[in-house]
Amino acid sequence: MTKIRVRFAPSPTGFVHIGSLRTALYNFLFAKKNKADFVLRIEDTDQKRYVKGALESLLKVLEWAGITWDEGPIKQSERLEIYKKYASELVKKGHAYYCFCEPERLEEMRKEQQAMKKPPIYDRYCLRNLTEEEINKNLKNNCSYTIRLKIPENETVEFEDIIRGKMKFNTDLIDDQVLLKSDGFPTYHLAVVVDDHEMGITYVIRGEEWLPSTPKHILLYKYFGWKAPEFVHLPLLLNPDRSKLSKRQGDVAVEDYIKKGYLKEAIINFVALLGWNPGKGETQEIFTLEELIEKFDLSHVHKGGAVFDIKKLDWMNSEWIKKISIDELYDRSFSFWKEKNFYNNSSEEKKSEEYLKKVLAVERNRLSKLSEVGESNKFFFGDIEYEKKLLSWKNASGEDTKKSLEKSLDVLTNISDVNWTLENIEKMLLEAAEDKRGELLWPLRTALTGEQKSPSPFEVAWVLGKKETIKRINKAIKMM
Ligand code: GLU
Numbered sequence: 424m425t426k427i428r429v430r431f432a433p434s435p436t437g438f439v440h441i442g443s444l445r446t447a448l449y450n451f452l453f454a455k456k457n458k459a460d461f462v463l464r465i466e467d468t469d470q471k472r473y474v475k476g477a478l479e480s481l482l483k484v485l486e487w488a489g490i491t492w493d494e495g496p497i498k499q500s501e502r503l504e505i506y507k508k509y510a511s512e513l514v515k516k517g518h519a520y521y522c523f524c525e526p527e528r529l530e531e532m533r534k535e536q537q538a539m540k541k542p543p544i545y546d547r548y549c550l551r552n553l554t555e556e557e558i559n560k561n562l563k564n565n566c567s568y569t570i571r572l573k574i575p576e577n578e579t580v581e582f583e584d585i586i587r588g589k590m591k592f593n594t595d596l597i598d599d600q601v602l603l604k605s606d607g608f609p610t611y612h613l614a615v616v617v618d619d620h621e622m623g624i625t626y627v628i629r630g631e632e633w634l635p636s637t638p639k640h641i642l643l644y645k646y647f648g649w650k651a652p653e654f655v656h657l658p659l660l661l662n663p664d665r666s667k668l669s670k671r672q673g674d675v676a677v678e679d680y681i682k683k684g685y686l687k688e689a690i691i692n693f694v695a696l697l698g699w700n701p702g703k704g705e706t707q708e709i710f711t712l713e714e715l716i717e718k719f720d721l722s723h724v725h726k727g728g729a730v731f732d733i734k735k736l737d738w739m740n741s742e743w744i745k746k747i748s749i750d751e752l753y754d755r756s757f758s759f760w761k762e763k764n765f766y767n768n769s770s771e772e773k774k775s776e777e778y779l780k781k782v783l784a785v786e787r788n789r790l791s792k793l794s795e796v797g798e799s800n801k802f803f804f805g806d807i808e809y810e811k812k813l814l815s816w817k818n819a820s821g822e823d824t825k826k827s828l829e830k831s832l833d834v835l836t837n838i839s840d841v842n843w844t845l846e847n848i849e850k851m852l853l854e855a856a857e858d859k860r861g862e863l864l865w866p867l868r869t870a871l872t873g874e875q876k877s878p879s880p881f882e883v884a885w886v887l888g889k890k891e892t893i894k895r896i897n898k899a900i901k902m903m
Contacts, residue, residue: 427459429626431492432615434466435477438676439484441731442630442660442668445694449657450628451490452695452719462622463495466615468608484677488687489712497622499614506609509617509647510570510602518646519602522549522569523561545571545599570603572612572639580638585626585655586724592638600639612636616643619652628655628721655721658698661728668731680736684759684793686747689740691715698729709742741791752783756793763797769804778803781886785878802872803886807895809873811902816865824866825903830855831867832896835884843889849881870899 431447433439454461463485465478478496485492499506513519522545533543550573553561561568578594602613609617619627634656644651660668668675674683680690692710701707701718710718744752753776760766760779772778782803783796790796797804815824834855838847856863868880871892877883884892 425625426623427454427457427625428462428623429454429459429628430462430464430619430622430624432464432466432618432629433481434469434472434611435474435481436472437474437477437480438678439481440675441677441680441694442675444484444488444677444690445660445697446628446630446657447485447490448488448691448694449699449719449724451492452716453626453628453721454493455716456719459625460494461492462497462624463492464618464622465496465498465500466611467498467500468611468614470606470608480678484681487681488677488691494622497618499609499618502614502618503607503609505621506613506617507603507607510609510613513572513602513643513646514570516646517573518642519570519572520550521553521558521562522571522599522601523553523566524548525567542596543598544596547599550599567605569601569605571599572602572642574599574639574642580641582637582641582651582654584634584637585653585721586658586726587634587656590634590637592635594638594642597638612639612643616640616647616649620644620647620649624652626653626655628657631656631659655724658725659728660697661730663730663732665728665730673731673733682794684756684795685736685740686743686755686793688712688747689736689743692743693736693739695719697731699724709739709746737791744787744790744793749780749784749787752787753780756783756796759793759796765801765804766797773804778886785882785886789878800872800877802874802877802883807873809869813869813873813875814866814899814903816861819862819866821903823862825900827863827866828870828896828900828903831863831870831880832893832900835889835892835896838889840889843885845881845885848884849879852881866899867896871895 429450431450433443433447451461453459465481467473467478478498482496510519514521524545528548529545532546536543550571574594574597576595580592580594580597582590584590600612601610603609618624637654637656641651662668662672664672666672674680677690688711691712692708692715695710695715696708699719700723701710702720702723747755757779766774782800786796786800789799811821814828815821816827819827831852834851835848838851852863852867853860864880868877868883869875871880871883871887887895
């Protein structure tokens with residue numbers, strides 16, 4: 424049996440589209456599941472789209488996501504001679520031809536076709552009019568040329584797509600595709616077929632937008648006399664209004680999601696479910712990469728477009744923030760803390776690892792993105808300001824509020840430093856409150872936070888530590 428081999432073949436554009444990450448992930452999952460080889464190939468033959476540093480940022484994102492490969496990165500731009508050789512071979516076989524048409528002529532032709540509402544297809548001027556001698560003369564004179572694929576007339580090209588079943592295309596609607604450009608670089612179509620063949624790729628798993636290109640590839644395989652791989656076209660990614668996922672309606676670059684503090688686990692989990700599900704009756708929604716490898720299967724990839732629902736991503740991210748360890752959460756959130764003024768302006772003690780980990784332990788259940796750390800609990804970091812009336816539970820008098828605060832002060836003062844644990848603080852305060860929880864806990868909580876809403880007074884007192892807690896209660900008592 425031939426070894427299963429897949430590839431991820433991005434064109435580096437300077438950022439990684441979320442759809443591109445999905446293609447990489449599905450190839451990776453399929454490869455791992457089937458103990459196949461995974462090749463990373465860089466399709467960088469479009470010189471006009473060259474972006475400096477694009478390859479490095481692509482590799483960084485794959486590494487961040489934990490998507491690894493077995494071979495590559497192989498750059499197409501370093502294989503130009505190979506594509507030239509194959510393009511000439513097709514000319515010799517009569518399946519491709521030289522085209523010397525100048526861009527101006529092609530432009531004019533296209534305009535005419537547009538005006539007449541005809542498909543924009545090359546009119547075969549060079550194929551119909553040039554003699555062998557003229558072609559040779561042009562080549563000798565170094566005239567600029569392209570090599571075009573000679574698409575057969577009125578034939579049906581068929582292939583089996585693993586997800587979509589039998590696909591049929593009429594060749595009359597297909598342009599005589601340029602295979603080799605005038606700058607000597609191959610087009611995507613030539614390079615992709617040559618490389619998938621030379622690299623022994625057995626499954627081509629890619630986005631649906633490449634489906635219309637596949638008949639051209641099928642013809643190329645046929646003319647070269649090569650066996651075509653299996654084709655798997657993944658469903659389009661859609662905006663919530665079912666238009667094609669675009670920048671205009673939200674971020675499409677993985678880098679933007681990283682910057683906003685989405686965890687790799689959440690992104691991978693979310694992207695995996697954009698077009699795939701683990702099967703009927705499966706209700707599990709949170710998957711680790713290992714679980715995805717175990718469960719992934721092409722037969723559960725959908726045909727229909729997959730809607731990118733940011734609310735779902737936020738939910739998954741919040742679930743993952745709850746799942747990772749506090750040490751991990753601290754490490755991964757550190758860069759976000761450093762961007763916040765309230766953090767930078769606080770004391771060394773409050774900037775410490777130990778303190779931040781306590782804050783995170785309290786906050787983690789309410790965070791949907793790492794960029795939000797500390798934002799709704801700034802009272803942990805600086806002095807707090809609030810109005811006296813905030814301290815009173817319902818219509819309690821100043822005197823009652825003062826008494827309540829004194830009671831809390833008494834309870835908390837009696838807890839020693841070593842016993843200052845969340846469990847103890849909660850237990851002692853609840854015992855003291857008896858059935859009048861609001862009366863005791865509201866003044867305490869507002870005295871510690873200065874906020875209408877916040878985590879419980881037990882959690883806040885635990886994070887702040889005994890000294891700071893006592894200090895804040897005393898300040899509130901003085902206000903009354
Ligand atoms: N270079 C193409 C891209 O940017 C690859 C398409 C394919 O996988 O054949 O997505």
